Amino acid sequence: MTHPVSAAIDSALDLSVVGGYTRLGLAARRRLPGWPPDSPSGALVGTHVVVTGASSGLGEACVQMLHDLGAHVHLVVRDEAKGEDVARGVDAGLARLTTWRCDLSDLDDVRDLAGRLFEAGVAVRGLVHNAGALPPERTESEQGHEQTMALHVLGPVLLTELLLPALTDDARVVLVTSGGMYTQDLPVDDPEYLQGEYAGATAYARSKRTQVEILGALQERWGAHGVAVYATHPGWASTPGITASLPRFERVTRPVLRSAQEGADTSVWLVATRPRRVGGGLWHDRRPRPTAYLGRHATTPADRARMWDWVAGAAGLAQ
Structure with missing residues (x-):
């Protein structure tokens, strides 16, 4: 613009x-x-796109919109029955729709999913990391990591890393983040949220801040494989997750909340648009956005490097 x-x-x-x-x-x-103009009809014909957290909300909207553009969409869900219900709602014949079960917070489960996708010979053009949760109490993943950090950061990073050989030379990876990340500092000294009183909304925003601040490291690492990586925040969208996790906020803002389709717009657009946009940045409403305003919660290069070192170590990536 x-x-x-x-x-x-x-x-x-x-x-x-x-x-x-x-x-x-x-x-x-x-x-x-x-x-920016919408992607033309059929923009994704012949491509495969993986969407995590695809059983409701923004993920379900992404599935429908990507399918409408011609993609074969792979729904990654914890509850396979719910995922198949979503797929049948998009197309009763399940044409160009495949459901895969995986808990993205469980790194062993992520490794298993990557292996199954390889065995299926899926050439991935787009990977939308939408799976998310806002737990009311501190919980840990199967590997002992704080749940929001495992689900929003470690799982997506590991899955993308493992799928690099299966990504096409025009691949786009999208991390669906949140505007709530603007309210938090990067938790470089306490990534597992072991200090202070735990608050689910704070943990959620801290993990989303982490997604955004490691974008540069991810682009440097994955760009050598032809991948462009982005974070997008959907604005305030009406989803089952918002209703369950933040019911008071949902009641107050209901008249002006975006639909799930409006919230998913930029994620889908980044996957489908040509020419491909430069990777490594935060996007909202089809435009790159700053990661901090008025200097609040701005992060230093040294802190970003420390955070990336923790993420790479916790996810088991070779350095």
């Missing part, structure tokens, strides 16, 4: 938060000069 007036309005919407994150902000941006 290079038009100066459009850019100024867009930035003002972002700084207002309510104006930028709700469906009102998306509707306004769509009318501004320079709004």
Whole structure:
């Protein structure tokens, strides 16, 4: 969005938060000069796209939208029956839809999923890491890591790393993050949330901050394989997860919440758009965004490097 007036309005919407994150902000941006065009019909014909957390909310919307663009969509879910229900809702004949069971917070399960995808010979054009949770109490993954960090960071990083040989030379990897990450510092001194009183919303935002701050390291590592990696935040979207985890917030903001499809728009657009956008950045409403505003919660290169070292070690990546 290079038009100066459009850019100024867009930035003002972002700084207002309510104006930028709700469906009102998306509707306004769509009318501004320079709004990127939608991907053409059939843009993903002949491609395979993997979507995690595909049994509801943003993940379910991604599945429908990617399928509509012609992709063969692979639904990665913890509950296989729910995933198959979503797939049948998209196409009763299950054409170009495959369901895979995996708990993304369990690194052994992630390794097993990667092996099964390899055995199936899937050439992956897009990988949308949408699986998410906001636990009310501190819980740990099978490997003993704090649950939100395992699910939102370690699992996605490991799965992508293991699938690198199966990714096409035009592959795009999308980490679905949250605007809530703007409220938290990078937890470089306490990634497992062992200090202080645990709060689920804080843990969620800390893990999402981590996703964004390791983008540079991920792009440097995976870019050599032809991969472009992005983080996207959907704004405030109406999903079952929001209703269950933040019921008061959902009740107050319900009139202006985005639909799941509106929340998933930029993730799908980044997977489908041509030419491919430069990787390594945070996106919202089809535009790169800063990772901090007014210097609040800004992160140093040294802290980003320390955080990446922890992620790589915890995920078992070769350095």
